Amino acid sequence: MPELPEVEALREFLDEHLAGRVVERVLPLAVSVLKTYDPPLTALEGGRAGPVARHGKFLAMGVGELYLVTHLARAGWLRWQETLPDRPPRPGKGPLALRLALEGGGGFDLTEAGTQKRLAVYVVRDPQEVPGIARLGPDPLADDFRRDDLAALLAGERRQIKGMLRDQGVLAGIGNAYSDEILHRAKVSPFKPAASFDEEQVTHLYEAMHDTLRTAVERARGLAAGELKAEKKSGLRVHGRDGEPCPVCGDTIRSVSFADSSLQYCPTCQTGGKPLADRRLSRLLK
CATH class of the missing domain: 1.10.8.50 (Helicase, Ruva Protein; domain 3)
Known part of the structure; x- marks a missing residue:
């Protein structure tokens, strides 16, 4: 399971590779992955990516006025691709749970191995709307945690x-x-x-x-x-x-x-x- 150090590294990686890019499309490919329905995933399309924040083990990616929040759980991972396949992936085939494509090429896949599907994705106006973020304790690496x-x-x-x-x-x-x-x-x-x-x-x-x-x-x-x-x-x-x-x-x-x-x-x-x-x-x- 990715923990604080790996999620922090992913945050920095995404900050570098996403900032200023426009989201072309977001494709959910596993029924279990999406935990919210309003705003819809399609509301992210056409939005420009901003800063990426970490909340514990959650990643919150700013897109326009919204946030794409994910928790990779025990067997989830983020796979960055400079060039995405031309053919859209087929839902329900393999570990692929969600694909985000950027204008001009590239993007990332969220994948999850195994049969226990716990990877979670939320589209929210504020990361604090995600129950798991709202209940988090202090970050042990925060400057004010003594x-x-x-x-x-x-x-x-x-x-x-x-x-x-x-x-x-x-x-x-x-x-x-x-x-x-x-x-x-x-x-x-x-x-x-x-x-x-x-x-x-x-x-x-x-x-x-x-x-x-x-x-x-x-x-x-x-x-x-x-x-x-x-x-x-x-x-x-x-x-x-x-x-x-x-x-x-x-x-x-x-x-x-x-x-x-x-x-x-x-x-x-x-x-x-x-x-x-x-x-x-x-x-x-x-």
């Missing part, structure tokens, strides 16, 4: 820190992969109760969050849209690396599985050398 702001979010929070970091209503843009990376850098167990952080631990978590996300944004900056997935994977130190040695201490990275996801961590760096209980595996062994 260490004390994180402390206030942690105070009184009953959940484990892993779940809190992933909650878009608490912090915007952090997902499964970067929450693992942040907690590894901060040397914190993903199961640690959020409200139990002392002052020093809050500081370490804030610095780890800031450094992890900033480093990932800088790595992704300037890359073409098609290169971002590989860059994200290559830069991860623990997420998706179950069974590999920890790059910090050499211990074996372990995994905890859930119904539809998993987390990775280093026992030596994060849990005092103790493996965390894998609830799904425990149930199977009963």
